[in-house]
Amino acid sequence: MMTNSNDFPTGPLARYLLQIADDQLIMGHRNSEWTGLGPILEEDIAFSSVAQDQVGHALAFYEFLQKECGADDPDQTAFNRPENRMLCNGLVEQPIGDYAFSLARHWCYDHAIRLRYESLSGIPNPVLQSLAVKLQGEVKYHTFHADTWMKSLLQGSEESRLRMISAIKEVWPLALGMFESWVGEDDLLNEMGPNGHPWYPGEAALRLQWQEHALQSLQGWGVDVDQGALSKLEPVLGGRQGFHTEHLAPLLDEMTAVFRLDPQAEW
Amino acid sequence: MYGGGYVPVGAEEPKAAIENPELLAQFEARIARGEKIEPRDWMPAAYRKQLIRMIEQHAHSEIIGSLPEGTWITRAPGFRRKLALMAKVQDEVGHAQLLYSAAETLGKSREDMINDLINGKSKYSNVFNYPAETWADVAVIGFLIDAAAIVNQVANSKGSYGPYCRALERICYEESFHLKQGHSVFVWLATGTSMQRDMLQQALNRWWEPIMHFFGPSDKMSQHTETLMRWKVKMATNDVMRQQFLNMYVPKIWELGLSLPDPQLRKDESTGQWLFTEPNWDTFFKVINGDGPCNRERLAVRKVAEERGAWVRAALSRADARYVTPLA
Numbered sequence: 001m002m003t004n005s006n007d008f009p010t011g012p013l014a015r016y017l018l019q020i021a022d023d024q025l026i027m028g029h030r031n032s033e034w035t036g037l038g039p040i041l042e043e044d045i046a047f048s049s050v051a052q053d054q055v056g057h058a059l060a061f062y063e064f065l066q067k068e069c070g071a072d073d074p075d076q077t078a079f080n081r082p083e084n085r086m087l088c089n090g091l092v093e094q095p096i097g098d099y100a101f102s103l104a105r106h107w108c109y110d111h112a113i114r115l116r117y118e119s120l121s122g123i124p125n126p127v128l129q130s131l132a133v134k135l136q137g138e139v140k141y142h143t144f145h146a147d148t149w150m151k152s153l154l155q156g157s158e159e160s161r162l163r164m165i166s167a168i169k170e171v172w173p174l175a176l177g178m179f180e181s182w183v184g185e186d187d188l189l190n191e192m193g194p195n196g197h198p199w200y201p202g203e204a205a206l207r208l209q210w211q212e213h214a215l216q217s218l219q220g221w222g223v224d225v226d227q228g229a230l231s232k233l234e235p236v237l238g239g240r241q242g243f244h245t246e247h248l249a250p251l252l253d254e255m256t257a258v259f260r261l262d263p264q265a266e267w
Numbered sequence: 268m269y270g271g272g273y274v275p276v277g278a279e280e281p282k283a284a285i286e287n288p289e290l291l292a293q294f295e296a297r298i299a300r301g302e303k304i305e306p307r308d309w310m311p312a313a314y315r316k317q318l319i320r321m322i323e324q325h326a327h328s329e330i331i332g333s334l335p336e337g338t339w340i341t342r343a344p345g346f347r348r349k350l351a352l353m354a355k356v357q358d359e360v361g362h363a364q365l366l367y368s369a370a371e372t373l374g375k376s377r378e379d380m381i382n383d384l385i386n387g388k389s390k391y392s393n394v395f396n397y398p399a400e401t402w403a404d405v406a407v408i409g410f411l412i413d414a415a416a417i418v419n420q421v422a423n424s425k426g427s428y429g430p431y432c433r434a435l436e437r438i439c440y441e442e443s444f445h446l447k448q449g450h451s452v453f454v455w456l457a458t459g460t461s462m463q464r465d466m467l468q469q470a471l472n473r474w475w476e477p478i479m480h481f482f483g484p485s486d487k488m489s490q491h492t493e494t495l496m497r498w499k500v501k502m503a504t505n506d507v508m509r510q511q512f513l514n515m516y517v518p519k520i521w522e523l524g525l526s527l528p529d530p531q532l533r534k535d536e537s538t539g540q541w542l543f544t545e546p547n548w549d550t551f552f553k554v555i556n557g558d559g560p561c562n563r564e565r566l567a568v569r570k571v572a573e574e575r576g577a578w579v580r581a582a583l584s585r586a587d588a589r590y591v592t593p594l595a
Binding site for chain 1: 330333334337340341342343344345346348349350353354356357360361363364367402452455459460462463568572575576577578579580581582583
């Protein structure tokens with residue numbers, strides 16, 4: 001009989017890490033779908049590298065959750081959990097769409113992850129602290145890659161500029177959903193880092209930091225941003241509570257198709 | 268990975284006779300001494316033409332080859348397999364990039380090569396025109412097709428054209444990791460549950476004929492390749508490579524208690540040669556001429572990818588232009 005991985009880690013830190021891990025797993029899974037289909041070979045390769053890092057980061061957090069928080073082993077946690085127990089956000093769940101959409105998402109997403117890792121590197125737990133520092137070194141290349149392409153295509157041809165702007169508009173409400181508040185968030189807010197300051201600023205503060213940086217970048221690339229119109233866009237929420245967009249269930253069905261043939265078998 | 272380098276039926280023996288005899292003699296003497304030919308060196312037109320065709324086919328095989336395995340990245344069971352398969356297929360795309368660059372040194376652009384792939388003018392390895400139906404197909408492709416490709420590529424890496432040889436040396440190094448990845452998946456399934464083992468046996472049965480086709484038709488049926496072998500464009504005959512492959516890998520398959528769907532398959536200890544039932548070569552020619560199970564699908568996917576990416580490539584070619592359009 002198939003059993004689902006229901007041994008959930010409890011406590012706010014475990015939940016926060018699970019959210020990051022689920023985001024990275026699903027984002028990496030989506031980015032890997034570009035393999036063989038990119039607009040140029042170099043981008044197939046780049047998206048695959050980013051995807052491998054992301055799935056690798058997810059694994060690192062699931063391993064931490066197993067060792068330190070009593071979670072199941074990473075394969076069970078990732079490949080044998082029902083949809084309503086996944087905590088990823090709606091942005092990462094979306095299909096790859098066209099290259100403009102995937103690039104705009106990659107840019108929004110990796111800058112958000114950069115901010116999360118920056119804050120996580122101030123955590124008192126030395127294992128997590130050094131993990132965050134290590135992973136930050138990889139995300140640096142992701143944001144560099146995303147920024148380079150965003151700039152090139154926003155300043156490329158009129159068509160590429162229009163396509164990118166339309167993709168940014170499409171991505172924006174989903175990107176805001178990355179910062180959905182979650183149960184237990186307030187408990188983490190009061191946790192002090194080794195320097196005597198709270199290490200986790202909370203989702204609202206992360207969102208402000210992210211948005212300020214994103215808007216500054218867009219202006220630097222010559223995009224005339226209508227902040228009023230952007231601020232009226234409603235964030236896509238629900239992921240952090242286990243309510244997902246219609247795209248997650250088919251993704252999980254596909255991702256676990258072989259694993260579910262026999263979850264106890266070794267593959 | 269790659270299979271090919273075979274001279275297509277209908278190809279003519281290169282006409283070395285039309286070249287300047289003095290230059291041709293110097294060229295052939297250099298190759299005989301084991302020197303490499305570099306892009307700016309003099310070379311016979313037929314040498315250039317055959318190398319472009321061969322390297323281009325190889326590059327196409329890498330990008331088309333990423334499709335059947337690529338569809339399993341999203342279904343790979345567990346982190347170890349998922350991460351390894353992502354890295355493996357990424358390598359294959361990287362090989363295409365290396366090979367297109369090597370072919371470009373001979374004067375044909377990447378765009379022209381990819382256009383010729385899409386319009387069906389240039390070929391790629393037949394083996395990628397078959398479907399990868401189950402996870403066990405990933406094991407068979409990763410272990411046996413990659414192994415066959417290594418036999419072919421190690422031979423070609425000792426050829427005469429410098430840029431191709433250097434690309435192949437790097438490719439072979441990476442392929443040896445792919446072989447380990449494929450072998451690991453293969454052994455895990457072979458020694459797993461009865462469901463896993465059945466899955467593997469069925470995949471092996473499906474892939475045996477394409478694997479036997481991999482090195483191309485028997486030397487008895489092939490075109491004359493003396494000049495290409497003298498010029499070190501082709502390094503070993505189809506039969507020699509097929510025998511090498513059988514000798515290295517059939518025992519490994521049998522050791523795992525799996526069978527191969529050819530009752531005649533055995534090694535003749537007196538000659539050291541493997542005996543086997545000739546695969547159906549009509550099927551081989553049918554597939555190479557576009558009528559295999561997945562030819563249309565593979566080219567259609569590649570075509571859509573090219574068309575959908577056209578605006579990106581167009582934008583890159585004029586990165587100095589600036590436009591201001593309001594957002595939101």
